[in-house]
Amino acid sequence: MRNTGAVPTSSNPVPASLPWIERLVSVDTTSRDTNLPLIELLEEEMQRLGLTPERLPNDDGTKTNLVLTLPAADGSTGGGIVLSGHTDVVPVDGQEWSSDPFVPQIRNGRLYGRGTADMKSFIGVIMHRLPELAAAELSEPVHLAFSYDEEVGCLGGADLAAALGARPEPPRVCIVGEPSSMRVIAGHKSSNVVELVFRGRSAHSSLTPDGVNAIEYAARAVTAIRDLADSRCAHGPFDDNYLVPWTTAGVNVISGGIATNTVPELCTVTCDFRTIAGDDPAAVIDQITRQARELETQMRAEHPDASVEVNVVAQVPSLESSTGGPAYRLATQLGGTATTDKVTYGTEAGQFANAGIDAVVCGPGDIAQAHAADEYIELDQIAACEQFIDALLDRLTQTDG
Numbered sequence: 186m187r188n189t190g191a192v193p194t195s196s197n198p199v200p201a202s203l204p205w206i207e208r209l210v211s212v213d214t215t216s217r218d219t220n221l222p223l224i225e226l227l228e229e230e231m232q233r234l235g236l237t238p239e240r241l242p243n244d245d246g247t248k249t250n251l252v253l254t255l256p257a258a259d260g261s262t263g264g265g266i267v268l269s270g271h272t273d274v275v276p277v278d279g280q281e282w283s284s285d286p287f288v289p290q291i292r293n294g295r296l297y298g299r300g301t302a303d304m305k306s307f308i309g310v311i312m313h314r315l316p317e318l319a320a321a322e323l324s325e326p327v328h329l330a331f332s333y334d335e336e337v338g339c340l341g342g343a344d345l346a347a348a349l350g351a352r353p354e355p356p357r358v359c360i361v362g363e364p365s366s367m368r369v370i371a372g373h374k375s376s377n378v379v380e381l382v383f384r385g386r387s388a389h390s391s392l393t394p395d396g397v398n399a400i401e402y403a404a405r406a407v408t409a410i411r412d413l414a415d416s417r418c419a420h421g422p423f424d425d426n427y428l429v430p431w432t433t434a435g436v437n438v439i440s441g442g443i444a445t446n447t448v449p450e451l452c453t454v455t456c457d458f459r460t461i462a463g464d465d466p467a468a469v470i471d472q473i474t475r476q477a478r479e480l481e482t483q484m485r486a487e488h489p490d491a492s493v494e495v496n497v498v499a500q501v502p503s504l505e506s507s508t509g510g511p512a513y514r515l516a517t518q519l520g521g522t523a524t525t526d527k528v529t530y531g532t533e534a535g536q537f538a539n540a541g542i543d544a545v546v547c548g549p550g551d552i553a554q555a556h557a558a559d560e561y562i563e564l565d566q567i568a569a570c571e572q573f574i575d576a577l578l579d580r581l582t583q584t585d586g
């Protein structure tokens with residue numbers, strides 16, 4: 186049993202939603218593991234309130250999305266507002282934490298713990314207000330959309346966005362509560378992961394002509410991807426609303442070889458690239474694939490069994506909402522800070538937009554603290570998020586419609 190009784194050490198008032206946030210943070214939902222214990226916690230509360238959440242599980246049933254539609258006062262469930270959050274968190278492996286990442290702790294006006302910023306505070310604030318939301322006479326429906334495996338490529342979000350988008354009358358707007366310091370973000374890059382598997386031929390390292398060195402060919406692919414990235418940096422396309430205003434690409438994981446005296450048969454290269462909206466991810470994948478085919482031809486000249494496999498492991502579409510659109514307008518009216526800044530990280534907002542639901546990102550906490558050791562969220566950010574959700578409740582229960 187974990188002790189979740191965080192004690193404030195500064196003068197900041199403790200946000201009312203803190204118990205829910207602490208409860209969520211204390212359930213370890215690292216993406217490699219199941220998220221079911223956390224989902225059960227959410228379901229239990231929803232059922233306690235007489236609500237009927239719906240699961241959208243993954244193929245082997247080890248993880249699930251959770252959707253809850255709160256109908257409008259007239260009973261209708263069409264249209265409405267999606268509040269979207271992911272339930273998983275990134276690993277703490279190899280990180281040095283000052284306190285247990287899964288025992289939330291308040292120090293100096295901040296709540297520390299894995300997922301405090303990314304993004305259990307947003308979900309916690311919603312769960313805190315769920316009794317009022319459920320009891321309210323809403324002018325339009327509210328849909329809670331909680332996903333799995335966001336941190337490994339928005340895997341759950343793909344199904345979740347598609348399912349909501351496929352409803353007879355889909356929700357009209359979506360607010361994704363990723364940490365944006367409560368700024369309303371209408372654009373982010375696409376995020377793509379491509380794996381290249383080089384299969385050569387092993388041989389004793391003294392007999393190089395008998396082998397096909399998979400690492401050597403993989404190395405050529407690595408430099409080709411760097412060339413691709415350099416060319417985007419030099420020639421664009423550009424979008425100055427981004428901190429890094431061009432499409433980025435790089436090989437961030439590589440593995441190959443078994444011994445210094447053996448020509449390596451296998452080498453795997455994993456590339457991450459993020460396009461701005463003016464650049465087509467399919468064109469980048471095409472370019473990488475053509476390069477791979479060329480290297481395969483060269484390898485086969487050494488031995489016909491050699492091959493190069495190209496796998497698109499994950500793809501999250503970019504987001505390019507209008508700052509004049511309904512999602513942006515709603516989020517700013519609820520107290521989100523208006524900005525034209527776009528963010529470099531991918532989110533499920535791109536998936537909702539792709540499913541025909543106007544989406545923006547607006548959530549508490551700073552992305553700079555997400556994924557890091559000693560992840561934290563300022564208590565003020567939690568308070569700002571509480572005000573945002575309260576403003577939503579007010580807006581949806583105004584009797585003058």
Ligand SMILES: [Zn+2]
Pocket residue numbers: 271303304335363364
């Ligand atoms: Zn996140």
